[in-house]
Amino acid sequence: MQISSRFTIALHILTAIHTFKDKYRVTSEFLSGSVQANPVIIRNILLQLKAAGMVKIPRGRTSESITLLKKPEEISLLSVYSAIEPLESDTLFAFHKNPNPSCPVGKNIHSILDDRLLSVQKAMEDKLKNMKLSDILSDLNQLI
Amino acid sequence: MQISSRFTIALHILTAIHTFKDKYRVTSEFLSGSVQANPVIIRNILLQLKAAGMVKIPRGRTSESITLLKKPEEISLLSVYSAIEPLESDTLFAFHKNPNPSCPVGKNIHSILDDRLLSVQKAMEDKLKNMKLSDILSDLNQLI
């Protein structure tokens, strides 16, 4: 199974908030137009980013925009990933429930794999930690 | 979303095939008893491992066991992962379809993220490549 598109949508959203901050008023409706996804999906992702302290979302009839609360170099892809992906007990790899406890393999396989697969997950997270929103923005500036 | 339990079940299966090769006759029924999952699920995973050249599955009424076709040191966790996970065009991260092509962000975000997230995926795969079935077997031998 793939990691859900909510993560890449969140990166799209953050990129758009910064890119258009001086040109347009950025609302969930505006962002929904760029992503081409339902506004409610955008709002829910925005709420998760807000809970992680990354964005400010003005309420009511305002002329303000949704804005970043951190500098792009301070927003790592890992922090976005963690804000968005509600992994069951933070583990990337799923296990079959109830392996046979009276089998020496069934009894021990879970804890053995847990340690090893956690280190795999950590390798991925380290890579995400070293990538920043600013990297994506500079990639984008090369293209537009 | 998590990576499906089929991967960890496959590791359980391979571990059991090797661990019990001299003590029991290893069949899909036997493995199903250790994993405590339906025999058909075990057989389907076994067929994927067979397609990857990792196991030999005797047919019919035989006294043979299901056996490994490679040494445990030659079976990397990456090869198991690749045999089992049918990732859409081999990409771990999913994207929202149809971002707005008339928006500079919508138009370019996919290709930018593609490159960067592929390198994240590669970091994970490198880690999996350096772990072997033999590592899991020696972890297990410490415990039994």
Add this chain to the structure above:
DNA sequence: TAAAATGTAACAATTTATATTACAATTAAG
């Protein structure tokens, strides 16, 4: 007070994962 926007709940649709049943095909034993 009305209009514009967000926050949130409820629900529908779609897709994926997991489990189950059934049976044809293969092989060995009697």
Add this chain to the structure above:
DNA sequence: CTTAATTGTAATATAAATTGTTACATTTTA
């Protein structure tokens, strides 16, 4: 040659997760 044990495979059911939609209360400004 027939029976029994086992795998291969299809069809279907169940459950869970993802994505999309509608509706409306809440907040704020004009």
